[in-house]
Amino acid sequence: MGSTIELSSLDKLVSDTLSGDALKEFNRIHYGRTDHHDLPIKTNNVNFDIAAYNFPAKKEETRTPRIVRVGVIQHSIAISTDKPITEQRQGIFEKIRYIIETAGDEGVNILCLQEAWSMPFAFCTREKQPWCEFAESVHNGPSSQFLKEFATKYGMVIISPILERDETHGDTIWNTAVVINELGNVIGKHRKNHIPRVGDFNESTYYFEGNTGHPVFETKFGKIAINICYGRHHPLNWLMFGINGAEIVFNPSATVAGLSEHLWGVEARNAAIANSYFTCAINRVGTEIFPNEFTSGDGKSAHREFGHFYGSSYITAPDGTRTPGLSRIRDGLLIAQLDLNLCRQIKDKWGFTMTQRLNLYAESLNNAGKHDFQPQIVKNN
Amino acid sequence: MGSTIELSSLDKLVSDTLSGDALKEFNRIHYGRTDHHDLPIKTNNVNFDIAAYNFPAKKEETRTPRIVRVGVIQHSIAISTDKPITEQRQGIFEKIRYIIETAGDEGVNILCLQEAWSMPFAFCTREKQPWCEFAESVHNGPSSQFLKEFATKYGMVIISPILERDETHGDTIWNTAVVINELGNVIGKHRKNHIPRVGDFNESTYYFEGNTGHPVFETKFGKIAINICYGRHHPLNWLMFGINGAEIVFNPSATVAGLSEHLWGVEARNAAIANSYFTCAINRVGTEIFPNEFTSGDGKSAHREFGHFYGSSYITAPDGTRTPGLSRIRDGLLIAQLDLNLCRQIKDKWGFTMTQRLNLYAESLNNAGKHDFQPQIVKNN
Numbered sequence: 001m002g003s004t005i006e007l008s009s010l011d012k013l014v015s016d017t018l019s020g021d022a023l024k025e026f027n028r029i030h031y032g033r034t035d036h037h038d039l040p041i042k043t044n045n046v047n048f049d050i051a052a053y054n055f056p057a058k059k060e061e062t063r064t065p066r067i068v069r070v071g072v073i074q075h076s077i078a079i080s081t082d083k084p085i086t087e088q089r090q091g092i093f094e095k096i097r098y099i100i101e102t103a104g105d106e107g108v109n110i111l112c113l114q115e116a117w118s119m120p121f122a123f124c125t126r127e128k129q130p131w132c133e134f135a136e137s138v139h140n141g142p143s144s145q146f147l148k149e150f151a152t153k154y155g156m157v158i159i160s161p162i163l164e165r166d167e168t169h170g171d172t173i174w175n176t177a178v179v180i181n182e183l184g185n186v187i188g189k190h191r192k193n194h195i196p197r198v199g200d201f202n203e204s205t206y207y208f209e210g211n212t213g214h215p216v217f218e219t220k221f222g223k224i225a226i227n228i229c230y231g232r233h234h235p236l237n238w239l240m241f242g243i244n245g246a247e248i249v250f251n252p253s254a255t256v257a258g259l260s261e262h263l264w265g266v267e268a269r270n271a272a273i274a275n276s277y278f279t280c281a282i283n284r285v286g287t288e289i290f291p292n293e294f295t296s297g298d299g300k301s302a303h304r305e306f307g308h309f310y311g312s313s314y315i316t317a318p319d320g321t322r323t324p325g326l327s328r329i330r331d332g333l334l335i336a337q338l339d340l341n342l343c344r345q346i347k348d349k350w351g352f353t354m355t356q357r358l359n360l361y362a363e364s365l366n367n368a369g370k371h372d373f374q375p376q377i378v379k380n381n
Numbered sequence: 382m383g384s385t386i387e388l389s390s391l392d393k394l395v396s397d398t399l400s401g402d403a404l405k406e407f408n409r410i411h412y413g414r415t416d417h418h419d420l421p422i423k424t425n426n427v428n429f430d431i432a433a434y435n436f437p438a439k440k441e442e443t444r445t446p447r448i449v450r451v452g453v454i455q456h457s458i459a460i461s462t463d464k465p466i467t468e469q470r471q472g473i474f475e476k477i478r479y480i481i482e483t484a485g486d487e488g489v490n491i492l493c494l495q496e497a498w499s500m501p502f503a504f505c506t507r508e509k510q511p512w513c514e515f516a517e518s519v520h521n522g523p524s525s526q527f528l529k530e531f532a533t534k535y536g537m538v539i540i541s542p543i544l545e546r547d548e549t550h551g552d553t554i555w556n557t558a559v560v561i562n563e564l565g566n567v568i569g570k571h572r573k574n575h576i577p578r579v580g581d582f583n584e585s586t587y588y589f590e591g592n593t594g595h596p597v598f599e600t601k602f603g604k605i606a607i608n609i610c611y612g613r614h615h616p617l618n619w620l621m622f623g624i625n626g627a628e629i630v631f632n633p634s635a636t637v638a639g640l641s642e643h644l645w646g647v648e649a650r651n652a653a654i655a656n657s658y659f660t661c662a663i664n665r666v667g668t669e670i671f672p673n674e675f676t677s678g679d680g681k682s683a684h685r686e687f688g689h690f691y692g693s694s695y696i697t698a699p700d701g702t703r704t705p706g707l708s709r710i711r712d713g714l715l716i717a718q719l720d721l722n723l724c725r726q727i728k729d730k731w732g733f734t735m736t737q738r739l740n741l742y743a744e745s746l747n748n749a750g751k752h753d754f755q756p757q758i759v760k761n762n
Contacts, residue, residue: 010407010410013399014395018398026394026395028642029642032643032644181762187760187762197732198732216757216758217759217761233733234736234737234738235651236616240749244756244757245756262409262410262413262414266647266650267655269647270648270651273614273644350614352615354578355577355611357590358746362746366747368621369743376595376597377596378560379599380562380599380600380601381562
């Protein structure tokens with residue numbers, strides 16, 4: 001990919017090429033609505049991609065609209081990976097400070113950052129040092145300290161996915177999303193449930209499968225959950241957040257072109273449809289160069305580049321309509337105004353939670369989990 | 382929809398408009414590969430849409446390629462719905478006979494028809510008569526009799542989704558897929574697991590949730606399963622076919638524009654990705670006019686039309702690459718040549734079956750299925 005000119009956006013390519021009725025039909029069939037319901041914003045002339053969309057719901061007689069504005073931020077790292085840890089992290093802080101403030105100024109109520117946002121995604125290297133030094137405490141680590149200020153200033157909930165150091169359990173490391181409420185208090189955390197062993201994603205070298213279940217955080221602005229990165233490939237993970245009552249599930253990720261780009265528009269969107277909630281898929285941006293060479297388990301030569309992280313963050317509503325993606329190459333802020341009443345309206349319309357037959361599957365999965373499980377096979381005759 | 386000119390294909394719209402590198406990038410990001418790997422076929426000048434694609438796998442040292450050719454047929458009904466039942470069915474038989482023979486001539490090994498293919502999708506009417514008379518016996522009904530001839534002639538497995546009459550259990554009615562093997566024997570059946578109560582899809586009026594579990598049929602050409610229509614909205618349904626070992630899952634459907642079209646490209650494709658198997662999504666074509674008016678539960682006036690069924694049948698590989706869809710408006714035959722070795726290759730690459738934590742979810746679903754279940758909620762503080 002490195003030597004060709006990167007396409008900035010698949011969505012923009014199509015909307016620049018089609019027009020009139022053809023564009024409307026494309027939008028209807030692909031995105032689920034003929035126009036994108038742009039939301040007016042006051043920000044302009046910024047050095048990052050910014051877009052805002054509206055997802056209204058029908059008026060109800062017995063509930064008032066439950067309007068919430070969510071924001072997601074995608075970004076590249078700030079300075080080279082051979083610089084001191086604290087400088088690298090501070091560089092990212094300074095780089096995204098203005099994007100966070102823009103989110104606050106635009107009235108964002110719930111803001112989510114990308115996976116392991118305060119560090120390079122160094123797990124490709126399989127080196128423990130210096131990368132494990134990026135791991136931080138949930139309550140008092142530098143990322144939480146940094147973000148609490150903005151949570152308080154703007155009265156917004158912030159989800160901060162970090163590399164966690166758990167000092168009270170043997171200095172263990174986890175891939176964790178921290179939830180900071182609108183008063184600046186850490187109200188809880190969720191640890192990544194499914195850990196990849198895929199190509200450069202040697203994450204099982206660093207941390208284990210999460211032990212925090214599928215928590216839903218009942219915030220001032222709605223019931224939210226976090227499905228971290230590779231967990232988006234697991235429909236059961238999405239399902240349990242829905243069963244626990246989530247109205248918005250964030251999917252902070254780090255994933256690269258060549259591996260997953262054609263899956264990106266499918267998985268978080270399918271989860272929104274299957275579970276009648278909103279999903280927000282967030283991917284980092286750019287190519288990261290590491291000090292020492294590493295191999296990717298693909299028979300190719302050792303190299304120092306990891307990427308291209310293709311951005312393309314997007315948001316899907318419970319009715320399956322979605323926003324265009326942010327840029328594939330630039331930092332960005334994606335804002336959406338959601339009426340959370342849409343979740344229950346769609347449950348009533350499609351009935352997926354009524355028709356899902358949970359007891360049947362509890363029994364089936366219980367059998368399937370046994371080592372001597374016998375699959376249901378019909379032989380030819 | 383009825384008064385505007387119908388778009389024949391979203392895929393064709395894009396490929397006719399974009400060109401060169403832009404089209405390649407669109408194809409790579411959207412379909413998962415820069416070109417569609419067209420498969421040469423000998424048929425031409427037919428009065429239905431026909432397309433064929435290839436899904437190769439890497440060569441292995443210890444297994445030979447396992448090449449199988451699948452075909453799916455989408456079609457409209459043949460004559461008006463006020464004609465006698467037997468004439469309506471016979472009309473469909475005559476209409477699709479030539480499409481089935483074309484599939485046989487093109488070397489199709491496994492052929493799947495659309496949901497309730499031998500009748501109009503009359504459940505919108507909520508009338509029991511005459512529509513229940515379309516229900517037929519699995520083993521000796523007219524549809525099975527009709528198809529056995531082609532299964533034997535071409536040595537192909539045929540999946541026949543019908544409205545089933547079960548005479549041995551109180552003349553009950555089911556929505557059932559019959560599996561006929563290459564010798565013309567019915568080797569088994571699967572009954573639709575999840576039944577919709579959505580708009581014109583009053584199917585719970587006619588039949589209940591299936592009692593046949595999630596069978597995988599071990600045919601001469603590979604391990605196959607059938608997820609009937611509305612079951613595609615349920616990730617657990619897809620999952621259990623995968624756990625039981627399916628390599629190809631067919632999704633015979635009947636669904637209409639306005640309701641589901643923007644979900645169509647997402648759900649069966651996501652299932653292929655999540656379960657490392659091939660999926661074949663099949664939808665009928667056209668608008669069906671019924672003798673008596675009915676309402677759609679949407680506050681609108683009574684009417685006699687049900688549709689537009691938008692076709693757009695497509696096939697997805699376990700790596701998430703997919704074919705363009707068949708026409709939105711014409712009958713069609715979609716053929717794909719699959720190397721089934723790709724399923725295990727993708728399991729090894731992505732590791733979803735290794736990382737899915739079935740025991741965790743068996744316990745979670747067991748709890749969730751209880752009436753006094755307490756969801757995992759973290760309160761604000």
